[in-house]
Amino acid sequence: MFNSLRYSRRDWLTISMLGSTGISQSGWLQSLASDVTKKGTSGSRNHKSIILLWLNGGPATIDLWDLKTKHENGGPFREIETSVNGIKISEHLPNLAKHMKDMAIIRSMATREGDHRRARIVGLTGYTPQGAIQFPALGALVAHEFHDPQADLPGFVSVGGRVSEDIGGGFLGPKFSPFVVGSAARRPSAGDAADLFVPDLGKPEGVTSEEYTRRLNLLKKIDLEFNTGKGNKVVETIRLANDQAVRLMRPEAAGAFRLEDEKENLRDTYGRNNFGQGCLLARRLVERGVPFVEVSLDGWDTHQDNFERVKKLSTILDTGFSALLTDLKERGMLDHTLVVCMGEFGRTPRINGSKGRDHWSASWSTVLAGGGLKTGQVIGKTSKDGTEVTSDPTRTPDLIATIVKAVGIDPTKQNMSNVSRPIRIADPSAKLIKELL
Amino acid sequence: MRFTTLLFLIGLIVPSFGAEIHPQMLAESIDKRLAELWTKEGVTPSEIVDDATFLRRVSLDLIGRIPTPSEVRDYLADSSKDKRAKLIDKLMQNGGHQRHMATFWRRSWIPQTDTNEFSRYTDDFEEWVAVRLQQKTPYNMLVNELLTIPSQPSASKLKSVSPINFYIVNENKAENLAASSSRAFLGINLDCAQCHDHPFARWTRDQFWQMAAFFVPSTIDGGKTTLAELMIPNSNKTVAAELLDGSKFIVPEKYAPESGRVVLSSWITGKNNPYFARNAVNRLWSHFFGLALVEPLDDLSSEVNTKGPQADLLKELSEAFVKSNYDLEILTKAITQTRAYQLSSGSGDSCTAESRLFARMPIRGLTGEQLYDSIQTASGLPVERGDVGQSLDARRRFTSQFRVERPIFTERSISQSLALLNGRMTNLLTDPKNNPTLAGLIDSPFLETQDKIEVLFLAVYGRKPTKKETMIIMTYLEKSECNKAFGDLFWALINSTEFNTNH
Numbered sequence: 001m002f003n004s005l006r007y008s009r010r011d012w013l014t015i016s017m018l019g020s021t022g023i024s025q026s027g028w029l030q031s032l033a034s035d036v037t038k039k040g041t042s043g044s045r046n047h048k049s050i051i052l053l054w055l056n057g058g059p060a061t062i063d064l065w066d067l068k069t070k071h072e073n074g075g076p077f078r079e080i081e082t083s084v085n086g087i088k089i090s091e092h093l094p095n096l097a098k099h100m101k102d103m104a105i106i107r108s109m110a111t112r113e114g115d116h117r118r119a120r121i122v123g124l125t126g127y128t129p130q131g132a133i134q135f136p137a138l139g140a141l142v143a144h145e146f147h148d149p150q151a152d153l154p155g156f157v158s159v160g161g162r163v164s165e166d167i168g169g170g171f172l173g174p175k176f177s178p179f180v181v182g183s184a185a186r187r188p189s190a191g192d193a194a195d196l197f198v199p200d201l202g203k204p205e206g207v208t209s210e211e212y213t214r215r216l217n218l219l220k221k222i223d224l225e226f227n228t229g230k231g232n233k234v235v236e237t238i239r240l241a242n243d244q245a246v247r248l249m250r251p252e253a254a255g256a257f258r259l260e261d262e263k264e265n266l267r268d269t270y271g272r273n274n275f276g277q278g279c280l281l282a283r284r285l286v287e288r289g290v291p292f293v294e295v296s297l298d299g300w301d302t303h304q305d306n307f308e309r310v311k312k313l314s315t316i317l318d319t320g321f322s323a324l325l326t327d328l329k330e331r332g333m334l335d336h337t338l339v340v341c342m343g344e345f346g347r348t349p350r351i352n353g354s355k356g357r358d359h360w361s362a363s364w365s366t367v368l369a370g371g372g373l374k375t376g377q378v379i380g381k382t383s384k385d386g387t388e389v390t391s392d393p394t395r396t397p398d399l400i401a402t403i404v405k406a407v408g409i410d411p412t413k414q415n416m417s418n419v420s421r422p423i424r425i426a427d428p429s430a431k432l433i434k435e436l437l
Numbered sequence: 438m439r440f441t442t443l444l445f446l447i448g449l450i451v452p453s454f455g456a457e458i459h460p461q462m463l464a465e466s467i468d469k470r471l472a473e474l475w476t477k478e479g480v481t482p483s484e485i486v487d488d489a490t491f492l493r494r495v496s497l498d499l500i501g502r503i504p505t506p507s508e509v510r511d512y513l514a515d516s517s518k519d520k521r522a523k524l525i526d527k528l529m530q531n532g533g534h535q536r537h538m539a540t541f542w543r544r545s546w547i548p549q550t551d552t553n554e555f556s557r558y559t560d561d562f563e564e565w566v567a568v569r570l571q572q573k574t575p576y577n578m579l580v581n582e583l584l585t586i587p588s589q590p591s592a593s594k595l596k597s598v599s600p601i602n603f604y605i606v607n608e609n610k611a612e613n614l615a616a617s618s619s620r621a622f623l624g625i626n627l628d629c630a631q632c633h634d635h636p637f638a639r640w641t642r643d644q645f646w647q648m649a650a651f652f653v654p655s656t657i658d659g660g661k662t663t664l665a666e667l668m669i670p671n672s673n674k675t676v677a678a679e680l681l682d683g684s685k686f687i688v689p690e691k692y693a694p695e696s697g698r699v700v701l702s703s704w705i706t707g708k709n710n711p712y713f714a715r716n717a718v719n720r721l722w723s724h725f726f727g728l729a730l731v732e733p734l735d736d737l738s739s740e741v742n743t744k745g746p747q748a749d750l751l752k753e754l755s756e757a758f759v760k761s762n763y764d765l766e767i768l769t770k771a772i773t774q775t776r777a778y779q780l781s782s783g784s785g786d787s788c789t790a791e792s793r794l795f796a797r798m799p800i801r802g803l804t805g806e807q808l809y810d811s812i813q814t815a816s817g818l819p820v821e822r823g824d825v826g827q828s829l830d831a832r833r834r835f836t837s838q839f840r841v842e843r844p845i846f847t848e849r850s851i852s853q854s855l856a857l858l859n860g861r862m863t864n865l866l867t868d869p870k871n872n873p874t875l876a877g878l879i880d881s882p883f884l885e886t887q888d889k890i891e892v893l894f895l896a897v898y899g900r901k902p903t904k905k906e907t908m909i910i911m912t913y914l915e916k917s918e919c920n921k922a923f924g925d926l927f928w929a930l931i932n933s934t935e936f937n938t939n940h
Contacts, residue, residue: 174848200855204864219929226935245854
């Protein structure tokens with residue numbers, strides 16, 4: 001499938017060179033009119049993909065992956081057995097418990113940032129903010145390595161609305177910024193996925209394909225008259241976005257976003273909410289060769305009523321995440337799709353006066369699944385009260401380096417930054433988590 | 438040698454402003470400084486732009502929209518020598534100026550209102566800024582009013598405009614208010630100090646929480662006002678209110694819950710504060726030149742940002758700004774009258790050396806507000822206004838999709854392109870029924886096709902078409918049904934990079 005999407009690129013730049021005769025018979029327009037949806041098959045790809053399940057707000061991982069039932073910090077949740085002997089997780093994640101063989105829990109995340117915005121930058125880029133350097137998001141770095149510029153689908157898609165709109169292509173440029181599906185206006189945990197569609201992907205009403213192509217042709221010609229020289233970023237991003245928008249309108253590309261093409265019962269198993277359907281959309285995109293998809297689930301900033309809220313969110317997470325793993329496995333895609341589940345930090349082991357938990361970065365957990373990793377294991381340990389990491393402390397750069405290494409990218413590879421200094425994909429201090437690779 | 442000369446010059450120039458600051462003189466001294474900088478760096482500035490380009494640029498910057506065709510015609514026909522200065526005066530008297538600048542200050546001070554979470558607090562806040570700007574409130578008074586609004590406002594105050602949303606979007610939390618205020622009014626980023634001492638830090642965690650303590654309601658103790666103390670989260674440490682520079686302060690005798698803020702505001706907005714005026718000038722400069730004199734905008738306290746010719750110019754302008762009694766209009770007039778502001782954007786990237794030296798005007802993207810109002814203007818529709826009871830829903834939807842924090846760093850997204858190419862608004866406006874500009878030219882029996890093209894170019898691009906452009910369009914029109922073809926042409930111009938940028 002991946003190959004079928006790289007096919008002949010016929011963007012509007014090419015069209016304009018064809019002149020006005022016969023345009024309607026050629027180029028993307030033909031495909032636009034023929035409306036053929038190709039079914040994806042995996043296996044022909046030449047790269048792995050990553051799906052990042054971003055638990056926004058800082059999840060109480062002490063109530064998900066590393067429970068402290070014997071300590072007062074533990075709260076009311078119980079632990080349940082998983083498919084791997086000796087590994088226990090929250091009772092509110094029963095379906096994921098069955099997938100433990102394909103998952104690895106890192107219980108020893110020890111980071112420094114306790115402010116949402118800064119912690120998000122660190123979590124999503126792997127770097128601590130430094131002066132003027134515009135660090136790209138992990139999704140941009142992976143898209144930069146793997147994305148075929150001829151492909152119609154973007155290399156980095158963010159589903160369910162982005163909370164940190166400023167973390168994107170960074171110094172790699174707008175080309176690698178995420179294509180955002182779904183608005184942040186609605187919590188991803190809510191709704192029936194009605195806004196997980198791409199608005200304005202079809203031609204304007206009342207305009208025929210032929211007329212539309214003529215318009216694009218006219219736009220292209222007129223736009224060339226605005227000569228700003230090469231390399232003006234502001235102008236280039238508009239041209240690039242217009243170009244990509246038109247390519248995304250092709251039926252094969254646009255079809256990737258048509259969740260209604262999936263069987264009803266499969267859609268049900270993912271959960272009829274934005275997060276669940278976002279996971280399903282992620283699978284469809286990865287199936288079509290998209291290297292990086294981010295699906296966010298907001299609402300984890302549980303300063304009050306932590307347990308009620310985490311219980312509800314756990315069910316949404318459990319349903320969507322486990323359905324994704326089952327689906328990927330059944331399609332033979334799990335080995336080349338790495339699923340990462342994390343937020344910006346964990347939450348205080350001590351329960352506050354409002355039955356809530358506050359920001360805590362000293363000891364928390366993340367989960368990795370599939371991707372050919374050595375799964376079915378737990379990395380690291382925290383103390384009995386959950387406040388300290390007692391073995392294998394893991395920092396964000398270590399995690400990022402391990403993630404990219406797992407999909408076949410050298411974490412020490414350098415990209416030129418906006419401050420004219422080469423910057424490695426992962427922070428130079430990063431150590432690979434060897435037990436996983 | 439050169440450095441000492443520069444110091445000498447600064448010493449000479451500042452007093453020469455005297456008590457009154459004249460925009461033209463200030464503009465000349467800016468140009469002088471920049472010329473010195475260009476000589477030193479061996480850079481040749483680009484040429485001065487033609488009248489049509491200047492009109493479009495200064496209209497977008499001062500009133501947030503492109504000029505109408507009649508504004509273009511009138512301006513091009515004006516042959517007076519000082520027409521650019523006259524134009525600046527005229528635009529600044531336009532009500533759209535305060536409204537546009539209110540958006541600018543709102544976005545600078547509370548950027549979180551550009552997120553869905555807080556966007557509903559935008560309008561009231563902008564209304565307060567716009568009203569105060571119309572009243573010609575000096576900048577220091579504006580900020581002082583914001584920082585010291587009473588915790589329990591009287592009934593009469595409740596009805597009038599107010600900056601209360603500054604507190605609401607900071608969730609009324611002392612730590613958020615401290616971080617926001619230092620960034621917004623001092624150009625200092627304290628965010629990292631909230632959790633720990635930054636490795637290269639100028640500011641410690643204690644200092645952050647000492648600053649935050651000013652935002653906690655003060656108490657009354659034995660008839661004496663006492664500023665509150667704050668416990669640093671996840672620690673056992675309690676700190677008392679302290680100013681960032683450690684200077685002494687006096688707590689007002691008469692008790693008010695906002696006493697801490699009153700103390701803080703008199704330090705922030707005081708004449709001796711080393712950051713307050715510089716931050717205002719630096720931000721306003723970036724509004725007109727894309728880049729600020731000193732970047733990043735929120736790092737004025739860093740060592741590197743207090744040295745060098747740009748930092749010297751910033752200091753000099755700030756001193757003039759203080760002398761003018763924080764008059765934003767004088768500063769705005771001075772900046773827009775400089776030769777530097779009139780330089781062409783030439784070719785190449787906006788962030789290259791020439792742009793950083795202000796030897797060339799960078800090409801900037803348009804904010805969502807500028808783009809929406811300009812599309813309306815190009816269509817011959819009046820700009821929608823909330824203060825005369827019009828619904829701003831459509832404008833709000835559009836601006837939330839086309840969010841731009843810094844126009845010079847704009848990145849158009851695929852979704853935005855799709856909206857502009859295929860969205861309902863664009864599609865409606867390609868129909869003469871909804872587009873007075875198109876309706877007007879199609880219905881004119883006396884206009885030749887070439888004249889019609891010119892009308893459309895004046896409306897959308899604010900200039901006449903070139904011969905080549907006319908030729909391209911004539912060819913297109915020959916092969917199309919005429920009325921529809923003008924709709925196509927309008928669609929193409931609206932989606933072009935020339936229309937979508939400020940150049």
